[in-house]
Amino acid sequence: MTGQICFLLNDRQVCTSQAPGVSVLTYLRQAERLIGTKEGCREGACGACTVLLGELDGEQVSYKVVPACLLLLGELPGKHLVTIEGLNQAQLSLVQNALVDFGATQCGFCTPGIVVSLTGYLLAGGTDISVAGIKQALSGHLCRCTGYAALQRASAALVRFISQHSHASISDLIALTLLPDYFQTIPARLRQLPKTPSDNGQTSPEFWIAGGTDLCVQSGPRLASAPVRFLSQFREMKGISRRDGQIHIGALTTFAELAVHPVIRQLIPDIQGYMARLASWQIRQQATVGGNIMGASPIGDVSNLLVALDARLILQRDGQRRTVPLQGFYRGYKDTAQHPGEILIEIVVPVPDPGVRINVEKVSKRLSVDCASVNSAIAVHCESGIIQTCSLSIGGVAPIPLFLKQTSAYFQHKPLTKETIQGAFPILQREIAPISDIRGSAIYKRLLARQLLIAHFTQLFPELITVRDFHETH
Numbered sequence: 001m002t003g004q005i006c007f008l009l010n011d012r013q014v015c016t017s018q019a020p021g022v023s024v025l026t027y028l029r030q031a032e033r034l035i036g037t038k039e040g041c042r043e044g045a046c047g048a049c050t051v052l053l054g055e056l057d058g059e060q061v062s063y064k065v066v067p068a069c070l071l072l073l074g075e076l077p078g079k080h081l082v083t084i085e086g087l088n089q090a091q092l093s094l095v096q097n098a099l100v101d102f103g104a105t106q107c108g109f110c111t112p113g114i115v116v117s118l119t120g121y122l123l124a125g126g127t128d129i130s131v132a133g134i135k136q137a138l139s140g141h142l143c144r145c146t147g148y149a150a151l152q153r154a155s156a157a158l159v160r161f162i163s164q165h166s167h168a169s170i171s172d173l174i175a176l177t178l179l180p181d182y183f184q185t186i187p188a189r190l191r192q193l194p195k196t197p198s199d200n201g202q203t204s205p206e207f208w209i210a211g212g213t214d215l216c217v218q219s220g221p222r223l224a225s226a227p228v229r230f231l232s233q234f235r236e237m238k239g240i241s242r243r244d245g246q247i248h249i250g251a252l253t254t255f256a257e258l259a260v261h262p263v264i265r266q267l268i269p270d271i272q273g274y275m276a277r278l279a280s281w282q283i284r285q286q287a288t289v290g291g292n293i294m295g296a297s298p299i300g301d302v303s304n305l306l307v308a309l310d311a312r313l314i315l316q317r318d319g320q321r322r323t324v325p326l327q328g329f330y331r332g333y334k335d336t337a338q339h340p341g342e343i344l345i346e347i348v349v350p351v352p353d354p355g356v357r358i359n360v361e362k363v364s365k366r367l368s369v370d371c372a373s374v375n376s377a378i379a380v381h382c383e384s385g386i387i388q389t390c391s392l393s394i395g396g397v398a399p400i401p402l403f404l405k406q407t408s409a410y411f412q413h414k415p416l417t418k419e420t421i422q423g424a425f426p427i428l429q430r431e432i433a434p435i436s437d438i439r440g441s442a443i444y445k446r447l448l449a450r451q452l453l454i455a456h457f458t459q460l461f462p463e464l465i466t467v468r469d470f471h472e473t474h
Helices: 024-031 094-101 111-124 131-137 148-163 170-175 181-191 215-223 255-260 262-267 271-275 289-294 301-308 405-411 418-431 442-460
Strands: 005-009 012-016 050-057 060-067 080-082 207-209 228-230 240-243 246-250 312-317 320-325 330-332 343-350 356-363 374-383 386-395
Touching: 005 181, 050 111, 050 181, 060 080, 060 111, 060 181, 094 111, 094 148, 111 131, 111 148, 131 148, 170 181, 207 215, 240 262, 246 262, 246 289, 255 262, 255 271, 255 289, 262 271, 271 356, 289 301, 289 343, 301 356, 301 374, 301 386, 356 442, 374 442, 386 405, 386 442, 405 418, 418 442
Parallel strands: 005 080, 207 228
Antiparallel strands: 005 012, 050 060, 050 080, 240 246, 246 343, 312 320, 312 343, 356 374, 374 386
16 A cells, blocks of 8 residues: 555555545545445534544553544544444444434434444543533534434433443453454554655645634635645644643644643633533534634634633744734734744743632523624632722624723722622723624624623622622512
8 A cells, every 4th residue: 555644444554645635524435435424514513424533642542533524634644543334343332232222313314423422432431421421422413303312311321331340441342342353453553554744745835724623614625635734743732731820722732622631620610611612522622722713713712711811822933933912913803913824833821810710601592512692701800809800801792802901901999799890881882893693683792792791700709799689670
């Protein structure tokens, strides 16, 4: 076999010379004829094309669940790609049996993706497997004809069964029929794969690709023939650490990694609850913090939070670095202060003073897997009922993720009371300029901005102020 991109596809080695910008979904269905991976929305929202992607992590392989429609061939070198065909065994697997036993499949179109997601969750869940976790794992799947009650019953049965058996290793999971036997050989086989050129033959790319979850939707057809380069080759752009009074977040840190990292959870205790509202579990495995910032969306869920935290961006070009405050990075709709050829490599957040509380709010038409109508974040320090500092951001009410400079300044050194919060309403309304669009009218967004301001303070300081304080009485 010859070719530039070499990886393991289920139980065999593959080397292909197809362009690195080709969608994995397209490659699987057209080149490999593995049509168990279904083509649905091609936006990562339906779950029909879900696959497992494994990467060496020390002596073992770590797997994540991702949508094949938002994954490109250039991401596969040195990795293990698993489709539904790669999970099939002589008899039904543990997951497949559960779905059959509880009638959790009808037409079958969505079933392969559901099997892959459930398998991936049980594979990665360790001792934290729960029905609530399975619900999150299935949050990116649309399956109208089967009905979700049957899936919930099958999920509960899986949790009960797994909790009664050892599942600490791959061999345990093979014994439980969750995985085929060949999974034991994968670590050694990945080490023996031929190396793929790191630049994929492109020295002047048209597209730099991180997670690709937005880019594949917006420019998917172009990527197959355009010069592309993958940032995943830069391992120094991954990970989170705290040092010298600052939190350093690699630009390639995924949403999923951000949600569970202890440094972030210490800073924002409810970060997992908020991140569960963003996209789906599958997309959060792939989407990156840096991509969310550089996408420059006015409703960027992570960029909005980082604006309130006074984050700074470390940009690099030709080995030269510069630092740009995120609050001044956005100049207009999809317009940033990025220089040509620059790459975002790291986000630096000052560690807030002790006592600072942080809250993030989002309103969307659906609870999850949906864009925000309006989102907002706040970092506020209150002592003895007096607001010492306040940093407030909001999205969906301007062409950019907006730092509310005047509203934030208004709160400083004022008592935390209903009257103080109400006094901020007119200042807030003057700072924002929402427009009517598919996510809501301008009037509705102005109402949401006010309500989210109330939500911030009632969530963070329930001992001082409650939602009931703002109820109308007659």
